[in-house]
Amino acid sequence: MKKLLLIAATLFATSSTFAQNVEKEPVRKIEVTGTSEVEVDPDEFYIGITLREFFKDEKNQKDKVSIDVLEKQLIESVKAAGIAKEDLTIGGVNGFQTYSPKKKPAQFLESKQYILKLSKLYNLDVILSKVDSRGVNNTYMNRVEYSKKEQIKKEVKIKALLDAKEKAKYLVEALGGKLGDVLIIQEIEEGYAAPVMYRSQMMMAKTEAAGADVAPSDLEYQKIKISYKMQVAFRIQ
Known part of the structure; x- marks a missing residue:
């Protein structure tokens, strides 16, 4: 019985040592970085x-034109341009006081x-x-977007992976080896740049010129870059 126990212990120790030696054997591998980049024209413009x-x-601080009147003008103008009602949203409300030089009570x-x-712009x-x-009071470019950016991101990632595979x-x-299975995939950088460089010749119609023809905006913008x-x-076989 003692001999059997001794043999079993010896076999266990031998197998453990063998397993440790196998685990310590380094994996022959190669690590590379694949890149991909695409530029697209923005198709969503958010104007403040x-x-x-x-x-x-x-x-004399008389005949105030209320925000309701101005808002109605804007809504009707947006509607006349064929733009959906939900594409015009409220971003915030503020107020301020004005003082008359004749020292009348301040008006809000x-x-x-x-x-x-x-x-389109x-x-x-x-x-x-x-x-x-x-x-x-003012207008400004809030941001620009590309409506299919999520699909483009997937395509760019796949191209980056294929670029990495080709490099590896x-x-x-070149060293006489053969590329094996994928061991690790890690996304190390995302780039989504949407800079807008624009110049505008805004032609704001005065009250007396309401209804006059207005030239389109003279706007220039850069492409959106996704990288x-x-x-x-990869394992080296």
Whole structure:
């Protein structure tokens, strides 16, 4: 019985030592980084518009044009341009006080921020020309997007992986080896740059010129750049 136990212990120790030696044997592998990049034209433009109440008689602070009137003008203009109602949203509401030089009680004026989503920029000036220019405090480019960016991201990632595989293949084969299975895939960098460089010749129609033809905006913008880097480890056979 003692001999059997001794033999079993010896076999266990031997198998454990063998397993440790196998585990310690280094895996022959190669790690490479694949890259891919694509540029697309933005097709969603988010324009910030701020409307502000004002007095027709600024000197005497009389005949106030309310934010409701200005908002109605904007909504009707957006509707006339064929833009969906849900593409115009409220971004915020603010207010401020004005003081008359004749020391009348201060009056409260309201301002309201909107975000207008456009698929094209050329009709921006036309839309704003139908809103009383004295009530338009400012406009700005809030952001631009590409509607199919998630699909593009997937495609760019796949291309980055294939680029990594191609690199690893010719490097290993150059040394007489053969590329094996994938060991690790790691996404190490994402790039989604949407810089907008634009210049605008905004033609804001004055009240007396309401209804006059307005030239389209003169706008220029850069493409959206989507890039990925994928780090991949392959076994060397």
